[in-house]
Amino acid sequence: MVWRCRPVVPGWFTEGGDDGGFRLLGTRCTACSAVFFPREDVHCRNPGCRGGGELVEVPLSRRGRVWSYTDGRYRPPAPYVSDPAVPWEPYTLVAVELAAEALVVLGQAAPGVGIGDLAVGMEVEAVPGVLNEDAGTGTVWTTWHWRPVAA
Amino acid sequence: MSARADGGGAGGDVAVLGTGMHAWGKWGRSFVEYGVAAARAALADAGVDWRDVGAVVGADTVRGGYPGYVAGATFARALGWQGARVMSVYAACASGAQAIAAARAQILAGLADVVLVVGADAAPKGFFAPAGGERPDDPDWLRFRVLGATNPAYFGLLARRRMAVHGETPEDFALVKVKNAAAGALNPYARYRRPVTAAEVAASPVVADPLRLLDICATSDGAAALVLASMAYARRHGVADPVRVRAVSTVTPVYPRTVPDLPDIATDSAVGAAPAPCSFRESIARAAYEEAGIGPEELSLAEVYDLSTALELQWYEDLGLCGEGEGARLVREGVTALGGRVPVNVSGGLASFGEAVPAQALAQVCELTRQLRGTAGARQVPGARVGIAVNQGLFGHGGGVLVVR
Numbered sequence: 293m294v295w296r297c298r299p300v301v302p303g304w305f306t307e308g309g310d311d312g313g314f315r316l317l318g319t320r321c322t323a324c325s326a327v328f329f330p331r332e333d334v335h336c337r338n339p340g341c342r343g344g345g346e347l348v349e350v351p352l353s354r355r356g357r358v359w360s361y362t363d364g365r366y367r368p369p370a371p372y373v374s375d376p377a378v379p380w381e382p383y384t385l386v387a388v389e390l391a392a393e394a395l396v397v398l399g400q401a402a403p404g405v406g407i408g409d410l411a412v413g414m415e416v417e418a419v420p421g422v423l424n425e426d427a428g429t430g431t432v433w434t435t436w437h438w439r440p441v442a443a
Numbered sequence: 444m445s446a447r448a449d450g451g452g453a454g455g456d457v458a459v460l461g462t463g464m465h466a467w468g469k470w471g472r473s474f475v476e477y478g479v480a481a482a483r484a485a486l487a488d489a490g491v492d493w494r495d496v497g498a499v500v501g502a503d504t505v506r507g508g509y510p511g512y513v514a515g516a517t518f519a520r521a522l523g524w525q526g527a528r529v530m531s532v533y534a535a536c537a538s539g540a541q542a543i544a545a546a547r548a549q550i551l552a553g554l555a556d557v558v559l560v561v562g563a564d565a566a567p568k569g570f571f572a573p574a575g576g577e578r579p580d581d582p583d584w585l586r587f588r589v590l591g592a593t594n595p596a597y598f599g600l601l602a603r604r605r606m607a608v609h610g611e612t613p614e615d616f617a618l619v620k621v622k623n624a625a626a627g628a629l630n631p632y633a634r635y636r637r638p639v640t641a642a643e644v645a646a647s648p649v650v651a652d653p654l655r656l657l658d659i660c661a662t663s664d665g666a667a668a669l670v671l672a673s674m675a676y677a678r679r680h681g682v683a684d685p686v687r688v689r690a691v692s693t694v695t696p697v698y699p700r701t702v703p704d705l706p707d708i709a710t711d712s713a714v715g716a717a718p719a720p721c722s723f724r725e726s727i728a729r730a731a732y733e734e735a736g737i738g739p740e741e742l743s744l745a746e747v748y749d750l751s752t753a754l755e756l757q758w759y760e761d762l763g764l765c766g767e768g769e770g771a772r773l774v775r776e777g778v779t780a781l782g783g784r785v786p787v788n789v790s791g792g793l794a795s796f797g798e799a800v801p802a803q804a805l806a807q808v809c810e811l812t813r814q815l816r817g818t819a820g821a822r823q824v825p826g827a828r829v830g831i832a833v834n835q836g837l838f839g840h841g842g843g844v845l846v847v848r
Binding site: 300301321324325326327328329330337338339340341359360361362363364365366368369370371372373374383385387392393394395396397398399400407411412413423435 | 569570572573575577579582584585586587588589590591592593596599600601602603604607608648649650651652653654698699701702703707708709710711712713714715716
């Protein structure tokens with residue numbers, strides 16, 4: 293089978309780059325400079341924006357600091373994709389503060405990164421990851437992961 | 444605007460003439476059956492004939508299938524259509540509070556003298572989940588698809604953050620469960636009516652680190668109803684000194700929301716706009732206090748949405764019962780327990796009830812009403828005069844109700 297990589301949501305992160313080039317993608321309002329992630333392409337949601345601007349795509353900071361983290365010890369319901377025949381492996385969820393954009397972005401931690409590997413305030417970086425593979429359509433669904441930056 | 448002669452607050456008081464509930468649990472029946480039982484109990488408590496009700500407001504469930512979208516008419520039909528005005532309200536966990544807001548607005552506008560408000564749900568087992576299908580334009584669908592982030596995952600993020608910033612511990616969180624279970628054991632409408640020990644909390648399985656099963660509320664079936672009326676109607680009805688709703692807060696968050704306090708994929712950015720002066724939860728309480736002209740120091744008791752034990756500690760701060768980071772101290776010192784200075788969740792809270800989403804905010808007001816009437820039995824807060832019920836609805840629906848006597 294020929295496997296094909298597809299982003300779980302188009303336009304939320306760069307595709308095909310190596311680790312060094314991987315970035316989350318948001319949008320920025322040219323009128324008020326508000327930043328949106330997930331990307332906001334229709335309306336600027338800043339009520340104080342004078343309007344008339346455009347929402348242009350911007351890469352977000354590659355690195356941020358852990359705001360908090362948790363994990364999922366029980367299998368989440370659909371639309372999360374998991375095989376009920378395979379024993380559940382908890383995922384780790386990280387909320388990351390990006391200083392330049394002044395916002396907090398959630399994401400799963402990279403494979404192998406557990407609760408014990410994280411601390412609030414720790415520096416992490418966005419890296420490409422695989423969310424799940426669909427053998428039926430030969431699709432590898434790609435996503436972003438947060439990974440601690442080696443000290 | 445000056446306060447009206449019949450009460451304080453921005454628009455005047457409305458009377459709570461009757462309360463009714465169906466016990467919480469997993470009963471395996473339709474939400475309509477629960478809602479009608481609660482409605483009949485509230486009408487009987489008020490001494491009001493259903494045919495004299497001028498309007499009915501239903502708090503919607505989206506988990507009961509199609510009828511849930513038209514809850515007001517569904518309850519009205521089951522009680523026997525009698526031509527009342529009808530509304531249905533969906534605002535997630537704030538549905539009950541917003542149903543009260545709709546009823547109150549009709550009463551204060553003179554559109555109806557007496558209004559029946561009903562909320563009921565038959566909840567699924569386990570995690571709440573979004574509706575089915577491929578819906579990538581729905582941020583709630585996306586947080587499950589992309590992150591696998593259940594509601595308890597967000598409770599876990601808040602709990603871990605509080606541990607890191609305020610030095611709270613899982614043992615502090617367990618104290619909340621122990622306190623609420625002790626109160627719930629005294630409440631015949633609660634699903635769980637057994638005291639719980641800290642050791643039992645610590646022995647329960649981790650759901651979303653650092654929170655365990657007994658730190659997180661269950662999903663339940665249940666129902667609650669209120670009969671609300673104008674003060675003039677209450678007097679004509681022979682009730683001179685009813686419990687009164689003085690304020691209902693239904694505010695949205697203020698942009699930019701910089702704390703991940705709703706289940707979203709990211710917060711708003713504070714670039715290009717100053718951060719909001721207070722968090723979403725704080726603003727819900729603040730709006731209710733301002734509308735009522737009453738401050739936190741005047742509260743006799745509070746009912747708060749303890750979706751998790753750690754979240755209850757956060758509410759103490761958001762309600763202004765203590766300063767930031769002091770929530771754990773309040774529960775350690777017994778301030779929020781029965782017999783304390785400001786008892787919180789004397790009903791037993793969600794810890795003892797579980798979530799029956801559209802009913803829970805109404806159940807909170809049922810509890811406050813009983814407390815302010817002095818008829819709460821073994822759970823009675825002596826001399827209770829002022830109570831607040833707060834919750835936070837998914838997607839940014841505020842819900843706060845302040846009642847006085």
